[in-house]
Amino acid sequence: MAGEQINAIAQVYAGALLDIATQDDVVDDVSTQLNAIGEIVKADETFASFIDSPVIGINKKKDSLDKIFSNSVSELVMNFLMVITEKGRLSLLLSIVDAFAFLQDQRAGRVLGTVITAVDMSDAELEYLTVKVSKKLDKTVTLTTEVDPSILGGFILKVDGTLIDGSVKRGLKRAKSQLVNASISATLNTAKYLTE
Numbered sequence: 001m002a003g004e005q006i007n008a009i010a011q012v013y014a015g016a017l018l019d020i021a022t023q024d025d026v027v028d029d030v031s032t033q034l035n036a037i038g039e040i041v042k043a044d045e046t047f048a049s050f051i052d053s054p055v056i057g058i059n060k061k062k063d064s065l066d067k068i069f070s071n072s073v074s075e076l077v078m079n080f081l082m083v084i085t086e087k088g089r090l091s092l093l094l095s096i097v098d099a100f101a102f103l104q105d106q107r108a109g110r111v112l113g114t115v116i117t118a119v120d121m122s123d124a125e126l127e128y129l130t131v132k133v134s135k136k137l138d139k140t141v142t143l144t145t146e147v148d149p150s151i152l153g154g155f156i157l158k159v160d161g162t163l164i165d166g167s168v169k170r171g172l173k174r175a176k177s178q179l180v181n182a183s184i185s186a187t188l189n190t191a192k193y194l195t196e
Contacts (some may be wrong), residue, residue, distance in 0.1 A: 007095040014099035018107070026076065031104055033073045036134050037081075038097035049179050052091045110140045113159025116148050118168075133159060 041048050050056060050064070065081050073081075078166040084090050105111065115121065115129060126143060134141040137160055148156075153168035 005093060007088065007099070010092045010095035010099040011046060011103065012093070013080075013084060013089060013192045014096045014103055017076075017096075018103050020076060024076065026074065027104060029074060030077055031100065033077045034097045034100055037069070037073070037077075038094055051093055052070075058085055058088070061090060092174060108140070109138075110142065111137065111160045113141055113157065114146055115143050116146045116156040116158075117169075118147070118149050118151050118153050118161075120147055120156055121145055129155075133157065 007156070016143070017030065020028065021027045028134075041051065051061070062082055062085050065085060068076070070078055081090075084093065084096065090097075109170065113133065126145060130141055130143050133143070139160070141159060151167035151169045152172070154166045156167050157164040
């Protein structure tokens with residue numbers, strides 16, 4: 001997920017948790033625990049409704065979270081859950097999980113990208129492109145693939161806030177535009193020549 005798509009408040013909380021986890025050298029443990037909690041929220045609609053509910057009081061939520069997670073997560077993650085509950089931000093839990101992963105990748109120099117092609121890429125092609133893009137950006141890039149036959153050929157690459165459109169469809173549009181502009185220019189030059 002792109003960072004600009006992540007809730008700004010969630011990024012603040014995730015950044016604070018990441019800072020503490022980095023200080024305590026427990027980033028991977030915290031990440032694993034947050035991801036597990038996120039999976040529970042996604043899998044259990046009742047639990048998701050519970051954390052999102054403005055009707056259920058803070059103390060009730062804190063008690064329930066303590067009963068559910070106190071034996072399965074670290075003290076740091078448990079305290080974090082209590083803080084976001086106390087601050088009325090528990091409904092942002094999934095966004096915080098996403099923001100934590102995004103910030104963790106960002107700090108480690110890892111970026112996610114997408115390559116769109118008209119047909120499936122072979123593993124060798126994907127690896128070649130991944131290595132080239134990683135070297136160019138001086139970051140560790142992980143590419144996912146999508147197939148869109150409408151681009152006709154070539155590829156569209158979206159990575160680290162950059163879009164590179166090397167599709168045949170784009171090339172054809174550009175060629176058409178150049179031909180139209182050349183035709184208009186030639187017509188204007190001819191008209192100018194004839195009026196002189």
